[in-house]
Amino acid sequence: MSTTGGALTYLAVRSFVNRVRVQFRRVKTPRYAIAFLFGAYYLWFVFSGGGYSRYRTTPPPMIGTGDLWPVLYETLLAISAMYTWLFGAAEPAIAFTPADVQMLFPAPVSRQSLVRLKLAQVQIAILFSVLLWLVLLQRTSPLPALPRAFALWVLFTTLYLHRVGASFVKVSAAQRGLSGVRRNLIPIAVAALAIGTMVWGVVDAWPQMQPALAAHAFDRALLALRDSPQVRVVVWPFHALVAPAFAPTFARWLSTIGWALLLLALCYVWVMRAGVGFEEAAMQRAERVAAQQARQRGRTLAPVRAGRPAFVLKLAGHPTGAIVWKNVTAFKRLFSPRQGVVFVIATIALATLWMRDSSTGAGLLVGIAGGGIAWLALFGAIAVRVDLQQDMLRLQLLRTYPLSGAALVGAEIGASVAILCAFQGLLLAVALIAVLVTLFSSNSAALGPAFESWPKYAAALIALPAVTALRVAVANGWAVLFPGWVQLGPARNAGIEAIGANMLTVFGSMLAHLLLMLIPGLIAAAVYFGAASALLSRGSSHVLWPLIPAAMMFVATALGELWLIVRWLGGVVTRTDPSAVDTALA
Amino acid sequence: MIAVRGLTKRYGEFTAVRDLSFGVAPGEVLGLVGPNGAGKTTTLRALAGIITPSAGSISIGGFDMARQPERAKALLAFIPDEPQLFDYLTVEEHLRFTARLYGAADAAERIPELLGELELNDKRAALPSELSRGMRQKLAIACGLVHAPSALILDEPLTGLDPAGIRRMRGTIAARAKAGVAVLLSSHLLHLVEELCTRLLVIQKGQTVAIGTIPEIVAGRPQLAGQGLEDIFLALTGDGTPSP
Numbered sequence: 001m002s003t004t005g006g007a008l009t010y011l012a013v014r015s016f017v018n019r020v021r022v023q024f025r026r027v028k029t030p031r032y033a034i035a036f037l038f039g040a041y042y043l044w045f046v047f048s049g050g051g052y053s054r055y056r057t058t059p060p061p062m063i064g065t066g067d068l069w070p071v072l073y074e075t076l077l078a079i080s081a082m083y084t085w086l087f088g089a090a091e092p093a094i095a096f097t098p099a100d101v102q103m104l105f106p107a108p109v110s111r112q113s114l115v116r117l118k119l120a121q122v123q124i125a126i127l128f129s130v131l132l133w134l135v136l137l138q139r140t141s142p143l144p145a146l147p148r149a150f151a152l153w154v155l156f157t158t159l160y161l162h163r164v165g166a167s168f169v170k171v172s173a174a175q176r177g178l179s180g181v182r183r184n185l186i187p188i189a190v191a192a193l194a195i196g197t198m199v200w201g202v203v204d205a206w207p208q209m210q211p212a213l214a215a216h217a218f219d220r221a222l223l224a225l226r227d228s229p230q231v232r233v234v235v236w237p238f239h240a241l242v243a244p245a246f247a248p249t250f251a252r253w254l255s256t257i258g259w260a261l262l263l264l265a266l267c268y269v270w271v272m273r274a275g276v277g278f279e280e281a282a283m284q285r286a287e288r289v290a291a292q293q294a295r296q297r298g299r300t301l302a303p304v305r306a307g308r309p310a311f312v313l314k315l316a317g318h319p320t321g322a323i324v325w326k327n328v329t330a331f332k333r334l335f336s337p338r339q340g341v342v343f344v345i346a347t348i349a350l351a352t353l354w355m356r357d358s359s360t361g362a363g364l365l366v367g368i369a370g371g372g373i374a375w376l377a378l379f380g381a382i383a384v385r386v387d388l389q390q391d392m393l394r395l396q397l398l399r400t401y402p403l404s405g406a407a408l409v410g411a412e413i414g415a416s417v418a419i420l421c422a423f424q425g426l427l428l429a430v431a432l433i434a435v436l437v438t439l440f441s442s443n444s445a446a447l448g449p450a451f452e453s454w455p456k457y458a459a460a461l462i463a464l465p466a467v468t469a470l471r472v473a474v475a476n477g478w479a480v481l482f483p484g485w486v487q488l489g490p491a492r493n494a495g496i497e498a499i500g501a502n503m504l505t506v507f508g509s510m511l512a513h514l515l516l517m518l519i520p521g522l523i524a525a526a527v528y529f530g531a532a533s534a535l536l537s538r539g540s541s542h543v544l545w546p547l548i549p550a551a552m553m554f555v556a557t558a559l560g561e562l563w564l565i566v567r568w569l570g571g572v573v574t575r576t577d578p579s580a581v582d583t584a585l586a
Numbered sequence: 587m588i589a590v591r592g593l594t595k596r597y598g599e600f601t602a603v604r605d606l607s608f609g610v611a612p613g614e615v616l617g618l619v620g621p622n623g624a625g626k627t628t629t630l631r632a633l634a635g636i637i638t639p640s641a642g643s644i645s646i647g648g649f650d651m652a653r654q655p656e657r658a659k660a661l662l663a664f665i666p667d668e669p670q671l672f673d674y675l676t677v678e679e680h681l682r683f684t685a686r687l688y689g690a691a692d693a694a695e696r697i698p699e700l701l702g703e704l705e706l707n708d709k710r711a712a713l714p715s716e717l718s719r720g721m722r723q724k725l726a727i728a729c730g731l732v733h734a735p736s737a738l739i740l741d742e743p744l745t746g747l748d749p750a751g752i753r754r755m756r757g758t759i760a761a762r763a764k765a766g767v768a769v770l771l772s773s774h775l776l777h778l779v780e781e782l783c784t785r786l787l788v789i790q791k792g793q794t795v796a797i798g799t800i801p802e803i804v805a806g807r808p809q810l811a812g813q814g815l816e817d818i819f820l821a822l823t824g825d826g827t828p829s830p
Contacts, residue, residue, distance in 0.1 A: 306711060306712075309679060315685050316686075317686060319687045322684075322686040322687040329674065333674045334674055396631070396666070396670060397670040400634050400662070400664045401659065401687055402689075404656055574638075577638075578637070
């Protein structure tokens with residue numbers, strides 16, 4: 001082995017080993033261990049078909065069985081290959097890191113060695129894909145796992161090499177100063193030829209396809225098309241790659257794997273002999289990706305331009321006002337609510353015209369608005385993340401502010417609650433307009449039953465901000481307590497423990513929200529039933545009216561809970577070492 | 587203005603800072619120097635209230651950082667080596683935000699002055715993503731100064747600045763000290779430390795190695811007489827590399 005070859009092998013092996021070690025070290029931490037176990041259980045549950053076998057008497061439909069599935073996969077591969085050639089960027093499909101660029105590009109390492117290194121490094125992802133597909137295809141035929149795994153490895157590696165080769169051709173064309181259609185002249189010609197041949201195949205196979213289409217048997221029509229000689233020629237490379245993975249017997253596998261290996265060898269030779277100077281384009285790509293990642297690690301997405309702030313911040317006033325202003329301004333700039341407002345106004349205008357004489361339309365609109373309001377209360381905190389779900393990444397900065405932990409947490413939560421309540425208010429306005437339009441229309445009688453139960457709606461409206469605030473508090477609490485489990489900022493984690501962490505976050509947050517609503521709910525229920533039974537004993541029929549004081553009681557209790565949560569989280573924020581958050585996210 | 591007594595910070599079994607005591611009077615510039623991993627950043631972070639000491643006390647302007655952190659922090663500005671900014675706030679909005687946060691209602695006049703002083707006037711409507719590294723550092727410095735702090739803690743403040751920016755920043759620090767601000771400056775740029783600082787605190791492995799003016803430090807170590815700060819630093823921190 002040459003010196004550089006040995007060094008690159010060392011780099012590939014040590015990188016892999018160290019990555020695994022870091023993952024295992026993380027899993028030693030209890031919170032990651034729990035997340036890992038959840039993720040592993042989830043994967044086992046999905047792949048073992050546990051969800052079906054437990055509740056179904058009949059087995060689930062197999063994925064990839066019959067003749068149709070290989071044809072579909074071939075078609076998808078053909079479309080994907082065409083897309084790569086026609087629309088792929090003129091930059092190498094090999095991902096070089098800034099460290100690669102800085103240390104390997106100036107080193108006496110040949111381009112072939114660099115490509116071989118990347119091919120070795122991508123094997124982890126390829127082997128993971130092989131494992132995944134092996135599980136998915138396990139019950140499609142009695143073919144043993146090993147030959148099938150090998151066939152899948154050949155398939156994925158060939159596809160990777162093909163993508164790299166195609167990107168090299170595009171880089172080469174760009175280096176020759178070609179652009180636009182001229183750069184893609186050959187791919188366009190090949191694609192046109194392929195499409196023309198396919199059309200010819202359709203014409204040829206039409207007598208067989210027509211009866212199948214008439215009987216709505218689209219699978220038979222597709223198979224008939226696939227059997228035409230013209231289409232067979234066009235999709236042959238993809239068929240040759242897919243066939244061994246779907247081979248029903250070992251003998252069939254043996255007879256097909258040779259062609260797949262030949263394609264793999266051709267792609268390998270093609271890429272290795274390309275001799276394209278990809279360094280500059282690779283460097284530009286690495287810099288772009290690094291800048292993007294730095295911005296993500298740097299804690300938030302950057303808006304395209306500043307625009308006006310949410311409102312003018314007065315210099316005098318309580319410091320928490322600055323936090324609220326910052327977060328509302330961030331929301332305005334990062335989430336572009338202008339389109340949202342235009343959308344809401346347009347919806348209101350259209351709805352007003354549309355429902356002038358229709359109570360059904362008004363009902364529909366009220367339903368949509370109600371659904372939106374409920375969604376915002378229960379899940380809006382996940383969408384509006386301009387609070388500690390982002391700012392925990394800037395804990396070091398926050399800790400220098402002359403604010404108590406509780407004041408800081410209260411302001412962070414308050415900003416998100418204000419944003420969500422504002423949107424809920426807009427949706428409420430939509431619903432109210434719909435009701436008012438109906439009220440002054442000929443269909444006003446249709447509102448009769450709704451008016452009779454107005455205390456229900458009033459109670460829901462009273463309780464709504466408290467429900468929303470509790471949900472936001474839970475989301476923020478999760479970010480403070482489990483920063484390694486939550487997606488802080490735009491960066492996404494990967495791995496089994498990340499799957500488990502996401503599950504724990506989603507279900508844990510929902511459970512915590514429910515638990516937090518339990519005590520206010522029980523107190524509100526006690527108030528309601530007490531008052532309602534008193535009314536009934538006096539012969540009153542207004543049994544819904546006590547819902548309003550019950551809702552007020554719900555709000556009062558929820559506010560008490562919020563006060564406790566904010567104080568507790570404030571203490572946690574004050575005690576948390578910012579470097580511990582960075583470590584949790586590393 | 588800044589008083590530190592017995593500051594200790596432990597991470598598990600590792601002690602990053604051990605029993606550190608010093609003070610910085612108004613108008614004084616104390617240079618905090620030490621080799622990499624000496625505990626400088628840990629010390630500064632503890633002083634800024636970012637991390638909680640394992641033992642000891644920190645007081646800023648008479649307010650204890652553990653018992654009255656908000657009052658202590660209100661007098662303080664911490665400028666880290668890596669500027670931490672909000673990507674969605676413009677330069678001027680950063681200053682207004684910081685002023686409101688620190689209760690500096692009188693900052694309206696100071697904001698344009700600072701923008702001019704740090705050459706950020708042309709960038710007042712720019713987002714941090716539109717600024718160079720040096721400009722971002724200047725903005726972080728401006729944010730630190732907008733509420734006219736009584737104590738200034740600077741961790742490698744010249745990182746990323748061009749020569750003109752470095753000269754201007756030196757002037758800014760000196761002017762603040764002259765105006766009575768207590769300045770604690772950590773830097774590896776020994777010529778800057780020598781030029782600006784009235785006293786030095788040399789630490790190694792989290793412990794005080796020497797504290798005082800350069801003549802005071804040399805007075806207790808006759809073998810260092812006549813040597814420059816670089817040689818004094820290397821001798822104090824145990825790096826015996828002879829000067830060329």
